[in-house]
Amino acid sequence: MLKTMSEPDKKEITPEEAPENGKGIRNSGNASETGNRKTKGDFDLAAVYVSDAQYNRNIFFDTTPQAIRLYLLYNHWGLQILVYAFILVDLALAIFEDPAVVPLPIWVTSVIELVCLAAFTARLVHYAKVIPRERFWKDPKNICIFAIILLSLVDMIIYGALKASGFYAVRWSRVLRPLLLVNITEGRQLRRAFRSIRNALPQILYVFLLFMFSVLMFSLMALKLFGKRMPAYNFSVYFAVFFITYILINTYIFMSVFLAVVYNNYKKYLKEEVRKLVRAKRHKMVRAFGVLQERKGEEEPVVSQACWNQLVRLVQPDISNAHRELLWSVSDDNNKGCIGKVAFVQLADLLNIQVIMMKSRPHPLKTWLPSLYLSSPSRLVCRMVQHKAFMYTYDLIILVNAVFIGLDEEDPLIANVEWAFLVLYLLEILLKLYSFEPRAFFSRHQFWNWFDTIIVITALIAMIINSALKLSGGYTSRQILDIVFILRILRLIRVVDNIKRFRAIINTLIKIGPTILTFGQLIVVVYYIFAMVGMELFKGKIRFFEANSTDPDKAFCGNPLLKNSVFAKHNYCKNNFNNVVSSFILLLELTVVNQWHVLSSGFTAVTHISARMFFVLFHIVVVIIIINIFIAFVLEAFFVEYTVDQSNLQSSLEKKIEELELGVKQEKLDGNLVDAMETNDNDMGNSESTKEKPALMFKIACKRYKTVDGLLQRMFEADLDPEDFAEDEDFDPNNPSNLNFPNPNFDSV
Amino acid sequence: MLKTMSEPDKKEITPEEAPENGKGIRNSGNASETGNRKTKGDFDLAAVYVSDAQYNRNIFFDTTPQAIRLYLLYNHWGLQILVYAFILVDLALAIFEDPAVVPLPIWVTSVIELVCLAAFTARLVHYAKVIPRERFWKDPKNICIFAIILLSLVDMIIYGALKASGFYAVRWSRVLRPLLLVNITEGRQLRRAFRSIRNALPQILYVFLLFMFSVLMFSLMALKLFGKRMPAYNFSVYFAVFFITYILINTYIFMSVFLAVVYNNYKKYLKEEVRKLVRAKRHKMVRAFGVLQERKGEEEPVVSQACWNQLVRLVQPDISNAHRELLWSVSDDNNKGCIGKVAFVQLADLLNIQVIMMKSRPHPLKTWLPSLYLSSPSRLVCRMVQHKAFMYTYDLIILVNAVFIGLDEEDPLIANVEWAFLVLYLLEILLKLYSFEPRAFFSRHQFWNWFDTIIVITALIAMIINSALKLSGGYTSRQILDIVFILRILRLIRVVDNIKRFRAIINTLIKIGPTILTFGQLIVVVYYIFAMVGMELFKGKIRFFEANSTDPDKAFCGNPLLKNSVFAKHNYCKNNFNNVVSSFILLLELTVVNQWHVLSSGFTAVTHISARMFFVLFHIVVVIIIINIFIAFVLEAFFVEYTVDQSNLQSSLEKKIEELELGVKQEKLDGNLVDAMETNDNDMGNSESTKEKPALMFKIACKRYKTVDGLLQRMFEADLDPEDFAEDEDFDPNNPSNLNFPNPNFDSV
Incomplete structure (x- = not known):
């Protein structure tokens, strides 16, 4: 198997990989039959199970x-x-x-x-x-x-x-x-976040009541001690001690306790959910196995390679033959030509691991103009571009560029310098394309190459359009200039990614990106509800007047009840619920606790004292609960990252693939290249140093996760009971009463 | 041994417990001799080692x-x-x-x-x-x-x-x-906190640089996008998107990352330090063992009970005989009369466990007036007081009291009602003293009894003095009234402690109390340094004028440079560095990031742009580093508390004592009483229900920790390598080269 791995071109179509309807597959219709002949329906059913397991869908569909x-x-x-x-x-x-x-x-x-x-x-x-x-x-x-x-x-x-x-x-x-x-159905992540909040609520409630009690005590004390003699006691030692105690207890200690409670509950319930998720996934894979299994006499049921190949092609039609064979060789460890239940169940996880295929191809110029490309000046250029100094030079150029961005762009000299920088960046990309293989340079996982190229090309186009506009009509488009500025500044990010220490932090931030989207949805749901309620309660109560307005109502935001209020004095009139956009901006200000007191008392003044309930409720829901859950999530993601970095913990599946890859590596001379490519995109396979490499290599994109679930599962992988699987082994797919395994109570809020 | 445990009065002085200088102890002067005769010097040395181990002192003293x-x-x-x-x-x-x-x-x-x-x-x-x-x-x-x-x-x-x-x-x-x-020498905790900060610095630095980079990028963008057209773009969609992105990245994500980094480093290094601490402690105990050991032929060296008793009495002179015997029976598990090294080393930890002795004594009234105290009305009163309803009634009274506190105290009716409440509280204490044994009621660990009594008695005294003053001269002392108010409000805390859910949170808060003192010292050190520097830089630059002052300089805080500044407009003149008290208050405001921008720009205006460095540095040191370490500490303490609550994890030593206590409990009829007392101070041993109890019982005050180190060690106990001790077993106290074991590098900053 290993030998064929590196030369997959020679066995492009094996006997098992015949077209789908070949090899006498009948449409018998009975999906749970345990014969050796599988129908198209069987494969469809199994493919749906595997796909559901892969994407953690928990839908109890009919099997017709x-x-x-x-x-x-x-x-x-x-x-x-x-x-x-x-x-x-x-x-x-x-x-x-x-x-x-x-x-x-x-x-x-x-x-x-x-x-x-x-x-x-x-x-x-x-x-x-x-x-x-x-x-x-x-x-x-x-x-x-x-x-x-x-x-x-x-x-x-x-x-x-x-x-x-x-x-x-x-x-x-x-x-x-x-x-x-x-x-x-697609709102799984969001439901999970809401469940996580709901589960943490009782604990949060107790801390909140205690917090309220503490605030009450301090209020009573303030009332009694300072109530009637505020000016006299202002800034006295009394007041300072009171203030410090209040800040310490109610700001620092209670806020920490809130975070601790939310974090603890979040972690506990998430762990429970992920455990359920893993169990449901295994159940589904066992079902798929039950559909496709073959039984030879008294032996354990197995799935043949032919079946497996057809299944994988159904589940993931765009999978390459080499990749599929790699996965098979991981599953069929002993090269028996068929796999048992344990190995089959891994398929969903295997498919979720992003395997990057790297074909070592010669540079197109080498093929077309070998004499020129292999000449010594050309080789010198290639060696130069691949040198570390090239990267450092461009880092320096970017930094100098940053200084120029800070200067006044209306100076014609600086505008010209910008053109020079753009040319330098273009030159960098062209040089890299010259010395590295273009298809490898623009492969799907070379994020920073794509990033650089898109930004530079877009900036070039925008600047050309801008110049053209200027030359034709003397008119400069503000929008285009803005885009150019933003692109220029984004270019600076590259410097940070070149520094190893920063890359670890940025990688973690990128990884938690998708989940931040879930929190974004959560915030949108809560904001929308509060905005709708707020608009019904407060619309039109506070009006905003333009700066040049001479309306006498301007002094009190159009509402006489706000006369002499701090709200009107500081001119917060723009913060109103008069439409959905201002509502969202106002709620955002309340979220960052920017002048919460002034805003809420303004709206209380124009309606009723009970309106404050609205603002208190919003503060509790968003600031105390959601923001803390968000912080808890970021904390946990970073802790996982630190732990993984320290122990190099890898899932058993990843390890298996690496073991196999070691076998592949034995044939290579440059074994470290794969790792080097993971961390440094400048070391891409080029014609100079990779002459002896095999035609095809694999590498696991283990540092990036396809789905949020992947990150979550990895988060708690270390804590998950390894016996979980053994438990599912008892599941008998031939027992019809077991076939309707209970759908884990997952998709219900 | 177990039988004698419950009746220690009968063997008050055993042969081994002869006076210190009896039994032919010579002053041989040679401390490291391994004979059977120990000198006073030997005991002193061993006692110092044990005491150092107990309090985690790491001082390399001379042994003369x-x-x-x-x-x-x-x-x-x-x-x-x-x-x-x-x-x-x-x-x-x-x-x-x-x-x-x-x-x-x-x-x-x-x-x-x-x-x-x-x-x-x-x-x-x-x-x-x-x-x-x-x-x-x-x-x-x-x-x-x-x-x-x-x-x-x-x-x-x-x-x-x-x-x-x-x-x-x-x-x-x-x-x-x-x-x-x-x-x-005594600043161990503080040094540890500083080391913890120093160790986290490199990691924090990287995140900080990235944070600064992010702020720089946003600043550049803001400069380019809004710089010259701020009024036009104010509140536009552009601005809103920019603002939201900025808040999300630089406030929520980076602040979470700071917390994650600080927390992670804090935990990592603290774990390492506690491990070192435990190792040093064991080294010291092994040295003490080396001094006191006796060798009988080829057997393992041991320490006899007589030696051990004398040592314990030297280390802790106030220990009771019964308590000492309990500790010995824990150490000498097999009742051999002597203990080996492993058992001896536990002594420091054993002495640190607070064991509460409870003597079941009859109520004094029962002894003096048995006929009256045992009469049926008296029994009814006792039963009433011990009933749950009694507690609830008083909780209700306290709540009603809280409402009255909120009302206007100048109303004579309400002032009289306050007297009624005071009488009710006094009655409660008297009734409890009548039905519970007074010495048990006022034992050292009955925190809430002491709390109640002190508050009620002080309030009574203060109110009597106040009334006396009023009657004599019609003069009411504001100070005394303030004290009365504070005492009244503090009384309300009792309600919270009666609710089980709240008690868990409050217990954790009380437990982390001592360490908050360490953070307090840390803050004082940093504040003091910044206050001194700030006073030299800014003293007299900003002057404060009283509200009724007519000085024309008042409009700009006495400094023409502040004319028309936001600082002067909002009248922040009181926030200055003109003396150490205002400096501390100003730094406190900067800590809670209250108008940081206005304050720092005010001081920059009166001096130089570089003065802003002072404020930025303060913000980094206090807000980003120290506050995050504080939050990390609170988080960790709560996680430990939650874990302990869930798994009932107890140290092996506590378990041993509990095993033994089970033996003691076998002789009791009311086995749950000890637990009940832990959680409810109203169930105190009274003459009614505890007739059959033994005369003496022990209970471990395991819920409270004597030292901060105890909490820290417990924090990481679960993570500590259990093999740590085996490693130290190799240590040979008879080998002189080993005797000078390296003092762990602990006391140096």
Whole structure:
């Protein structure tokens, strides 16, 4: 096996890899038959199981071929994107509805909303066709979506009727819109985040009550000690001691305790969830194995290589033959031609590991113009570009560039210098393309090469357009200049990535990026709900006047109740709930606790003392709970990163592949190259130093994770019970009562 | 052994417990002799080792009897308190020195400072006599103190000379004063905290550089995008996106990363230090064993019970016989009459475990007036007080009291109601004293009983004095009333402790209390240094005018450079460096990042742009480093607490004692009482329900820790290598070359 690994071209099509419908595969229809002949339906079913395991989908679909085809369609990325697009449109309606940023007639927004609701209904009907009916109505997600659609319709009718007859009406169902994000099938991460919050709530509540008690005690003391003689006691020793104690206890200690409680609960429940996830994944793989297994006499059931190949090609059609063979050789450790259940179950994880294939190809110039490319000046250029000094020189150029960016760009000299820098950057890319193989340079995983090239080319195009505009009409486009500036500044990031110490931190930040998106959705859901409620409560109560306005109401934000208030004095009138954009900006200010007191008392003054509840609730939900969960997540990600860096802990699967790769490496002379490429993109395979390398090499992109689940699972991998798998071994796929394994209670909020 | 445990009165003095100088103990002078006869010097030496191990002192003292006596004196608590008192006086001199809060003539402060310096010199000379000369000069601590004393003297002379000749002079040596806190022998915790910071610095530096880079990038972008058109772009979509990105990256993500890095390093190095600490402790115990061991033929060396008893009485003179016997029975598991090295080494930890002795004594009234106390009305009262409802009733009374506190105290009705509450509280204490045994009620570990009683009695006294003053001269003392108010409010804390969920949180907070003192010292050191530097830089630059002042300079804080500045407009003039108290308050405001920008730009305006360095440095040191280390500490303490609560993890020593206690419990009928007492102080041993209990019971005060080290060691106990001890087993106390075991590099900063 190992020998064939390095020369896959010679066995492009093996007997097992015949076309799908060849080799006498019948459409027997019975999916759970345990014979040696597998139908197309069997393979489809198994592929769905593997794919679900791979992406951690936990949908209890019907196993009829009809339902499976519908299920595959349901999971199509196009439909998923479409659903998110409709949700986005639905949420964005708030911009056009009263109180609007851009007012649109009521019938336009209503029609758009009806279209969105129709889309959600269609998606729900599709889902109902995929899973058994009794399961459909047991799932709170579906009931939630159904209720949201129904309530929205009712609300639209009531609102329309009331408006038509001239009554006051409230579009209360708008609060429900963001809940769609939580309840659609794709909102797994978001549901998990909400569950994590819900689970931490009791613990947080106790600390919060204690915190409130502490604040109450301090308030009572302040009332008694300073209440009636504030000016006299201001800044006295009394006051200083009181202030220090208050700050210490209620700011530093209690906030730390909140973080500790949230972090502890977050970690505990996440661990539990990931454990469930891993168990569900293994169940699904065992089911897939049950569909495809062959039994020879009394031996343990196995899956043949032919079956396995067909399955993998169904699950991941774009997988290369070499990659697939690598995976097979990992599974079939002993080269028996078939694998048992234990090895089969690993398939989902194996497919999730990003394997980068590197073909050692000669530089195109070497093929086309060998005499020129291999001449000594050309070799000198190549050697120069590959030298460390080349990288340092360009780091220096970028730093000098940074200084010039800080200078006044309207000076013509500096504008010209910018052109010089751009030429230097272009030269760098061209030189690299000359000395490195272009396809390797632009391979999918060379993030920084792509980054550099796109930024430099875009900047070039923008500057050319700008110059053209200037020359033609003497007109400079502000937008284009802005883009050029931003691109120039982004270019500076490259310097940081060249320094090893910084790269570790940046890698972790990049890794937690996708999950920050989950938190972004969480924030959007909470903000949207609060913005909708806030707009109904406070719209129009506070008005903003332009700076050059001479309206006498300007002094108190258009509301006489704000006369002489700090709110009006500091001119916070722009912070209002008069449309959804200002609402979001106001909530953002409340999140960073910027003048929380002034803002909340302003809105309390124009309505009622109970309005403060709104602001307190927002503070508790966002600042105390969500922000702390976010910090907990970042902390945990960094701790995992530090631990991994120290112990070089790798999953057993990654280790296996590395072991095998060692076998591959034995044939190489330059064994360190793979590692070097991981850390330094300048060492790319070039014609000079890689003459003796094999034609094909693999490397694991283990430092980046495809899915957020991957990071989460890795987070708790060390803590996961290794016996978890042995437990699942008891599962007998031939026992029909076991076939309907309980769907882990995962997709329900 | 177990049987005698419960009736220790009968064997008050056993043959082994003869007076110290009995049983033919000679003063042979040779401390490391391995015969069966031990001298007084041997016991002294062993006792010093055990005591050092117990309190984690790592001082390499001379082993001559002379030096040991000096060493014991050096460690006397009186002298230690005296040293801290002198340091406090030295630090407090800043109040009286120019720029002074209370100006004193220069000769007064100089004389006081000379006295302090003399005291520090005396302490240093004392220390030099205790440890070998070559070690003394190798220790950076001693050199530091010596340098501080010398530099202070030099500075005083220069300052005096310059002032006398009318020149400008700076008392620069005042910056060095807080360093005494760090470098004295007793400042172990503080040194550890500083080491922890120093160790985390490189990691923090990298994140900080990245953070600075990120801020720079955003600044450049802001400059280019908004620099010249700020009003136009204010609050546009551009600005909102920029603002959100900035907040997300630089506030939430980078601050989390700072916390993660600080926490990770803190944990890593603390673990390493605690491991060293445990190893040093075991070394010391092995040395003590070496001094006291007896060898019988070829057997392993042992320590006899007689030796052990004498040693324990030397180390802890106030230990009761029963407690000592309990410890011995734990050490001498097999009842052999002597213990080996392994058991002996545990002694330091055993002595650190707080064992509470509970003598089941009848109520004094039962002895004096049995007929009355045992009558049925008296029994009814006792049963009533012990009932849960009694506690709840008083919780309710406290809550009602809280409402009344919030009302206006000048209403005569409410003032009278306060008297009623006070009477109710007094009644509660009296009733409890009637139904519970008074000595048990006021035992050392009944924190809340003491708390209640002291608060109620003090409030009673204060109110009586206040009433007396009012009646005599119609004069009400504000101070006394304030004390009464504070006491009333503090009384409310009791309610929280009665709720089980809250008690867990409060217990953790109480446990981390002592370490917060270490952080307090840390903050004082940093604040003091910054205050001294700030006073030299900024004193007199900004002046504060009283509210009723009519000085025209008031509008710009007495400095024309502040004309029209935000600093002067918002009247921040009180925030200045004109004396040490305002400096501390100003630094506190900077710590909580209260108007950091306005304050720092104000001081920059009156001096120079480079003054901003001072404020940036302060922010980095205090807000980014120290506050994060503090949060890390609180987090870790809570995680340990949660883990302990979940797994009931207990140290092996505590388990051993509990095993033994089980033996004791077998003789009891009411086995749960000990646990109940731990959690509920109302269930105290009373004559009704504890008739059948043995006369004496033990319980481990394992929920509270005597020393901060105890908490730290417990923190990492689970992670400590259990093989650590086996390693130290190789240590041969009879090998002279090993006797001078390397003092772990612990006491040096």
